Amino acid sequence: MRKIFLLLTAAAFLTSCGGGQKANKNAEQPTGVVKIDGSSTVYPISEAVAEEFREHQPDVNVTVGESGTGGGFKKFSRNEIDISDASRPITAEEIDACTQAGVSFIELPIAFDGLAVVVSKQNTFIDHLTVAELKKLWEPAAQGTIKTWDQIRPSFPKEPVKLYGAGTASGTYDYFTEAICGKKGASRGDYTASEDDNVLVKGVSQDKGGLAYFGLAYYEQNQDKLKLIPIDGGSGPVAPSQETVGNGTYQPLSRPIFIYINGKSIERKEVAEFAKFYTEKAGTLAKEIGYVPLNDDEYKLIQERLAKKVTGTVFVKGKSTVGTKMSDLLKIEEGK
Structure with missing residues (x-):
């Protein structure tokens, strides 16, 4: 009996020590x-x-x-x-x-991120856009005046323009308006705005005359339903990608x-x-x-x-x- 008692006492002591070590280890963890x-x-x-x-x-x-x-x-x-x-x-x-x-x-x-300009897969007439065309589309003066795509480029069809973009609380809104329209916050207000890019993805993907901008990752995750539009910043149309954002050739929408x-x-x-x-x-x-x-x-x-x-x-x-x-x-x- 004495041997059993000693063994149980020793086991309890070791268990106690082990528990103490575990407690100390946990105490060290944030x-x-x-x-x-x-x-x-x-x-x-x-x-x-x-x-x-x-x-x-x-x-x-x-x-x-x-x-x-x-x-x-x-x-x-x-x-x-x-x-x-x-x-x-x-x-x-x-x-x-x-x-x-x-x-x-x-x-x-x-x-680094490249802002992706996208349209629906249903859109077959836009193959690229210039910065000047984007400005004409998004600047404050466009509100109530630029209503159809042929007003942006005569070769485009007379289809209604529907825009989707970041809300005014978004840093993407600030960057896009400064880069495209020349002044932070300078944007037409008659567009579907959201701080949730998934809302924008859903909206533009279902709208033949729609166009949206948001972070490149959201395009990457939704390539099956979106068409990426190359942007001409003065040196020819360039689409955002790991390479073009990384080497600085996708301008001015890299940040x-x-x-x-x-x-x-x-x-x-x-x-x-x-x-x-x-x-x-x-x-x-x-x-x-x-x-x-x-x-x-x-x-x-x-x-x-x-x-x-x-x-x-x-x-x-x-x-x-x-x-x-x-x-x-x-x-x-x-x-x-």
């Missing part, structure tokens, strides 16, 4: 919630990163929303989220809102996309671990989804920026991302 919201363009990358992160850190609950870049920055400036997805740089007004609320931020470019991390949130272990994981996985996942990864040197610079917790933006004081090429991004981030 727990908590990481809240992300913002751009519908960046959403697929953030959601993909979140899914992989959950496999590595199941005790961390990562939530990803898509209220648009502007909507995300509003939540960000109110300290409601930890990370804001953005398809354009933060604006001076948004920085002021953050400053007033005591919110600092780390700005991290994560990939960097970002995540912004709350300066206080990054002090929490779960946010710090997720942000580090994000910069390590962004390139691979961006390419899988349909966006264009940065190069290795740029990701190293971004990882250093995160590790040093460098706050602020390099795009204020009139800097624009329109026409920014992949090769320019490293110089921009170094402030050169």
Whole structure:
């Protein structure tokens, strides 16, 4: 009996030690919630990163929303989220809102995107469009006046024009209007607008006279029902692709996309671990989804920026991302 008692006591002691080690190990793992919201363009990358992160850190609950870049920055400036997805740089007004609320931020470019201009598979008459034609189609003066396609090009049929595009809270809206119409926010208002790109995909795919613009990844995921339109920026028609966005030949609709991390949130272990994981996985996942990864040197610079917790933006004081090429991004981030 004494031997059995000693064996049971020893087993209990070992079990207790093992349990203690397990508890300590769990104590080392991050727990908590990481809240992300913002751009519908960046959403697929953030959601993909979140899914992989959950496999590595199941005790961390990562939530990803898509209220648009502007909507995300509003939540960000109110300290409601930890990370804001953005398809354009933060604006001076948004920085002021953050400053007033005591919110600092780390700005991290994560990939490049080409805005895809698309029509329905039913459309057989558009094979390309020039930037000038896109401007004529979308500029404010077109509202109520440009109603049929033959007004854009005489060879086009007299079919009704139906447009689909990003909502005004979207960074895609800001970028497209600046790149095509020459001024941020300069757009006709009589179009179907949504911050949810899936709504735009569904609408234009079923409309013979429709045309839409949104992130390249959404075209990649819906090629079976959409027709991609090459854009002539002055050097001949070019369609967006991994190659043309990466080498800068798809202009002026190529742009960097970002995540912004709350300066206080990054002090929490779960946010710090997720942000580090994000910069390590962004390139691979961006390419899988349909966006264009940065190069290795740029990701190293971004990882250093995160590790040093460098706050602020390099795009204020009139800097624009329109026409920014992949090769320019490293110089921009170094402030050169």
